[in-house]
Amino acid sequence: MRTARIALIILATLVIGSPVTPADAQGTPGLTADEIKIGALGALTGPGYLYGRLIMNGAEVVYNEVNKAGGINGRKITLVREDDRCDAASAIAAAKKLIFQHQVFMLHGGGCSNASIAARPEIEKAGIPWVVFASVADEVTLPTAPYIFSTALAASIESAAQLEFALQQGAKKIAVISMRDAWGRARYNPLMETFKRKGVTPVADEEMSPDANDATPQVLRLRQASPDAVIIVLYPKAAAVYMRDAAKLGFKPMQIGQTALGDLLVFRDQVAIPNALDKFYTISHVRYTPEDPEMERWRGLLEKYFPNDRMSVYNIMGIASATVVVEALKRAGRDLTRDRLRDELNKLKDFNTNIYPGVITCTPTDHQCHKTPAFMLLTGDKVKTVGVATVTR
Amino acid sequence: MLPYLVVSGLTTGSLYALVAMGLVVVYKATTVVNFAHGELFMIGGFLAYTFHVLLKLGYLVSLVLAVAAALALGLVTERLAYRPLMRAPAISVVLAAVGFSFVLKGAARQIWGGLGDYMPFPPVVATPAITMGGLILVPQQLVVLAGALVCMGLFTAFFTSTRTGKMMQATAENAKAARLVGIRVDRVYAFTWGMGAATAAAAAVLMAPLTFVYPDVGSPLLVKAFGAAVLGGFGSLLGAVLGGFSIGLIENLAGGYINTSFTDISAFLVIMLVLIVRPTGFFGPRAVRRI
Numbered sequence: 001m002r003t004a005r006i007a008l009i010i011l012a013t014l015v016i017g018s019p020v021t022p023a024d025a026q027g028t029p030g031l032t033a034d035e036i037k038i039g040a041l042g043a044l045t046g047p048g049y050l051y052g053r054l055i056m057n058g059a060e061v062v063y064n065e066v067n068k069a070g071g072i073n074g075r076k077i078t079l080v081r082e083d084d085r086c087d088a089a090s091a092i093a094a095a096k097k098l099i100f101q102h103q104v105f106m107l108h109g110g111g112c113s114n115a116s117i118a119a120r121p122e123i124e125k126a127g128i129p130w131v132v133f134a135s136v137a138d139e140v141t142l143p144t145a146p147y148i149f150s151t152a153l154a155a156s157i158e159s160a161a162q163l164e165f166a167l168q169q170g171a172k173k174i175a176v177i178s179m180r181d182a183w184g185r186a187r188y189n190p191l192m193e194t195f196k197r198k199g200v201t202p203v204a205d206e207e208m209s210p211d212a213n214d215a216t217p218q219v220l221r222l223r224q225a226s227p228d229a230v231i232i233v234l235y236p237k238a239a240a241v242y243m244r245d246a247a248k249l250g251f252k253p254m255q256i257g258q259t260a261l262g263d264l265l266v267f268r269d270q271v272a273i274p275n276a277l278d279k280f281y282t283i284s285h286v287r288y289t290p291e292d293p294e295m296e297r298w299r300g301l302l303e304k305y306f307p308n309d310r311m312s313v314y315n316i317m318g319i320a321s322a323t324v325v326v327e328a329l330k331r332a333g334r335d336l337t338r339d340r341l342r343d344e345l346n347k348l349k350d351f352n353t354n355i356y357p358g359v360i361t362c363t364p365t366d367h368q369c370h371k372t373p374a375f376m377l378l379t380g381d382k383v384k385t386v387g388v389a390t391v392t393r
Numbered sequence: 394m395l396p397y398l399v400v401s402g403l404t405t406g407s408l409y410a411l412v413a414m415g416l417v418v419v420y421k422a423t424t425v426v427n428f429a430h431g432e433l434f435m436i437g438g439f440l441a442y443t444f445h446v447l448l449k450l451g452y453l454v455s456l457v458l459a460v461a462a463a464l465a466l467g468l469v470t471e472r473l474a475y476r477p478l479m480r481a482p483a484i485s486v487v488l489a490a491v492g493f494s495f496v497l498k499g500a501a502r503q504i505w506g507g508l509g510d511y512m513p514f515p516p517v518v519a520t521p522a523i524t525m526g527g528l529i530l531v532p533q534q535l536v537v538l539a540g541a542l543v544c545m546g547l548f549t550a551f552f553t554s555t556r557t558g559k560m561m562q563a564t565a566e567n568a569k570a571a572r573l574v575g576i577r578v579d580r581v582y583a584f585t586w587g588m589g590a591a592t593a594a595a596a597a598v599l600m601a602p603l604t605f606v607y608p609d610v611g612s613p614l615l616v617k618a619f620g621a622a623v624l625g626g627f628g629s630l631l632g633a634v635l636g637g638f639s640i641g642l643i644e645n646l647a648g649g650y651i652n653t654s655f656t657d658i659s660a661f662l663v664i665m666l667v668l669i670v671r672p673t674g675f676f677g678p679r680a681v682r683r684i
Contacts, residue, residue: 217648217649217653237511
């Protein structure tokens with residue numbers, strides 16, 4: 001008995017005093033000699049799937065092609081998906097599952113901003129690299145967190161770009177229609193600050209509920225102000241209702257949307273009134289549309305891996321963002337760790353994906369790596385890029 | 394601006410009125426507030442979309458089929474979800490209704506979710522807006538308003554002129570007495586649920602060309618219809634109709650003349666004020682205190 005007790009004390013001393021923790025003994029989570037496990041976080045179901053599943057599909061096309069070519073420094077990429085359902089509670093659960101259950105090396109995802117904002121503290125606490133592919137809320141990357149980077153445009157950048165574009169197009173009288181929920185305020189507040197900075201006052205400033213089925217009061221009040229341009233800070237459904245009612249009432253100024261209305265062909269089908277989008281410009285994260293010849297190769301690959309997907313701008317966003325992830329992983333080298341990946345992302349300067357309108361540049365103090373929105377216009381059945389802006393935050 | 398706001402308000406209000414009527418009909422007969430009523434509206438819209446857009450049937454045929462299918466769904470719902478709970482505490486029935494609304498929403502996402510977020514429904518009348526003086530009339534809105542009024546008329550005629558309608562009225566008045574005179578009350582309840590669902594579907598089919606068909610359309614509409622029913626006096630069909638039109642008008646006029654940020658809340662502010670003065674709504678029974 002006494003001998004057993006002494007043995008136990010010695011064993012306990014050895015374990016407590018040992019510098020080797022169980023985690024160290026296993027190595028970096030999600031990383032083996034031949035595999036890098038990447039966790040994809042986003043909406044797989046529900047209305048937010050555009051900003052989740054479709055983007056993930058685009059990213060997975062890139063990862064599949066990289067794997068086919070031998071992987072990154074000898075390691076193949078495995079993409080593990082979790083559904084955040086575009087809501088806060090599910091996002092936290094999904095992030096935890098990816099980090100602690102699947103034990104991924106890094107995260108590549110974040111579609112709906114509210115979900116990403118909710119998941120951010122958990123992800124930050126875990127010290128896991130996270131490259132955001134679509135969430136635009138500034139709170140996702142501000143304040144700057146060591147391991148969180150974004151290849152999506154930020155709401156404040158888009159809002160500033162909308163006003164810049166209106167002014168560049170010669171608009172003198174500019175009106176605003178917006179939603180004032182959390183998503184809308186994240187854009188509306190920076191937009192109003194930009195108006196102030198430019199010394200411009202909106203001639204009308206109307207509000208619309210996300211669930212509204214009728215925009216008659218809004219359109220009539222805007223029409224009374226006779227604006228040259230209307231800046232639209234609305235989610236797709238509300239925007240479609242607004243554009244329908246604007247068309248019915250013959251209200252046709254220049255209308256300037258944002259990335260939530262990034263797929264003009266889908267938006268045109270939703271509005272479903274001929275010529276309603278004649279003077280409708282929107283912002284896109286990416287330079288190209290699915291029909292552009294430059295996207296032909298990617299279109300073919302998407303059809304091969306995801307036959308049910310009709311290529312959309314969201315797939316292209318995933319392709320572009322995954323290109324950045326792959327580049328950073330390559331640069332981090334064979335001795336890959338989370339810290340090395342972070343360091344390479346911090347050093348990424350003027351990286352041209354050939355898909356984003358501008359270059360990708362991250363710095364240690366600014367992890368908002370994409371600052372160049374493209375403006376698109378639908379002409380007939382063709383979506384054209386009509387301008388590119390670089391906006392600082 | 395006023396004429397157009399009025400026309401638009403009446404159009405939206407007519408749809409609130411139709412949905413509210415379905416809610417009140419079920420309540421009058423069974424004293425149950427069907428919290429899944431918004432989702433029945435949503436299913437009606439998707440059914441109409443399936444028949445008219447996917448299967449390319451005519452609009453009127455699609456309307457009839459959607460209403461008939463919704464009636465059948467209402468009958469099935471009553472039999473499976475509510476009849477077993479008729480003797481349970483009211484909270485159980487409420488929870489069952491809420492649960493059923495989630496089931497319907499999930500089913501809609503599963504069946505139609507892959508088609509897209511918000512499906513546009515083709516207009517019944519594709520002619521452009523007509524300008525008469527300062528007034529802009531959108532033919533589609535006039536068609537919807539007329540259609541809603543016809544539905545309300547048919548509904549009222551059914552209740553007042555048909556044998557089944559009179560049995561439903563009798564059951565709503567006094568279920569025990571109705572049983573005593575030989576009315577099959579359980580069948581009346583079932584048919585009432587069916588009628589409620591059918592009314593919701595009719596409203597959805599009429600509304601679809603003005604807005605979109607999507608899984609989340611039901612909940613906000615239920616809130617407005619509930620408000621309309623409360624404003625009119627929960628239990629009064631006429632009250633539900635007037636309440637619906639009132640809410641539609643108040644929303645549009647407040648949004649047009651005060652501020653668009655008032656569009657959603659104005660109607661509820663008015664409801665609160667009305668209930669302070671008249672707690673049972675426009676046409677609800679006066680509260681009687683026995684001393």
